[in-house]
Amino acid sequence: xxxxxxxxxxxxxxxxxxxxxxxxxxxxxxxxxxxxxxxxxxxxxxxxxxxxxxxxxxxxxxxxxxxxxxxxxxxxxxxxxxxxxxxxxxxxxxxxxxxxxxxxxxxxxxxxxxxxxxxxxxxxxxxxxxxxxxxxxxxxxxxxxxxxxxxxxxxxxxxxxxxxxxxxxxxxxxxxxxxxxxxxxxxxxxxxxxxxxxxxxxxxxxxxxxxxxxxxxxxxxxxxx
Numbered sequence: 001x002x003x004x005x006x007x008x009x010x011x012x013x014x015x016x017x018x019x020x021x022x023x024x025x026x027x028x029x030x031x032x033x034x035x036x037x038x039x040x041x042x043x044x045x046x047x048x049x050x051x052x053x054x055x056x057x058x059x060x061x062x063x064x065x066x067x068x069x070x071x072x073x074x075x076x077x078x079x080x081x082x083x084x085x086x087x088x089x090x091x092x093x094x095x096x097x098x099x100x101x102x103x104x105x106x107x108x109x110x111x112x113x114x115x116x117x118x119x120x121x122x123x124x125x126x127x128x129x130x131x132x133x134x135x136x137x138x139x140x141x142x143x144x145x146x147x148x149x150x151x152x153x154x155x156x157x158x159x160x161x162x163x164x165x166x167x168x169x170x171x172x173x174x175x176x177x178x179x180x181x182x183x184x185x186x187x188x189x190x191x192x193x194x195x196x197x198x199x200x201x202x203x204x205x206x207x208x209x210x211x212x213x214x215x216x217x218x219x220x221x222x223x224x225x
Contacts, residue, residue, distance in 0.1 A: 001073065002071075003069050003071050004069075004070055005069060006067060006068060006070040007067050008057070008060060008061060008066060011044065011048050011050055011070070012050065013057070014049055014050060014054075014085065018085055025055060026055060026059050028117045029059030030062055031116040032116035033056075035116060038069050040069075041053070041068075042057055042068050042069070042070050043084070044070055045072070045073060046072060046073075051073065051081055051084050052088040106123060106127050111124075113127070
């Protein structure tokens with residue numbers, strides 16, 4: 001089988017076509033041919049009766065074209081011809097859009113969104129929404145310089161409290177006869193740690209200490225403060 005050029009006047013529409021073509025669809029067919037050329041042939045039987053491509057045929061006529069690329073399939077039975085017409089219209093409707101890939105391609109196209117079959121204003125809206133969401137995700141969880149400095153200062157204060165508590169823990173408590181009361185420094189550490197928020201941990205004395213961390217917005221790693 002090979003594709004040949006045939007005058008449009010020699011092609012014949014079937015008695016019954018299972019697909020109705022709206023003016024809007026035919027106009028988009030015209031836009032597509034103007035932009036890309038005839039990218040697929042009209043399929044006919046040996047008698048030039050169209051089996052697939054009636055919409056393209058009508059679009060070419062609207063454009064004033066004289067000839068079309070045609071793929072002839074001879075020796076089909078009448079039942080095979082009918083099945084081909086039904087199958088051609090149905091199979092293409094069974095696919096599903098990969099929305100992630102669709103969005104990625106729109107992002108690649110940027111402002112060049114004149115695409116046959118699509119509403120350009122709608123595509124621009126979709127690209128704008130995707131860009132806005134991407135920017136929000138990029139900024140999510142980031143810290144400015146002041147926030148980072150504040151966290152480092154809090155870490156230094158916490159380390160100083162921990163050190164003071166450990167020193168106090170090693171000294172006997174003479175106020176209650178050497179009992180097991182918790183040193184004031186240790187209590188202060190726990191209170192300060194609990195107000196800090198973050199990940200639970202424990203120091204060498206078994207007291208619960210909270211460590212603070214941030215998630216790096218670029219690599220996703222945990223940065224302990």
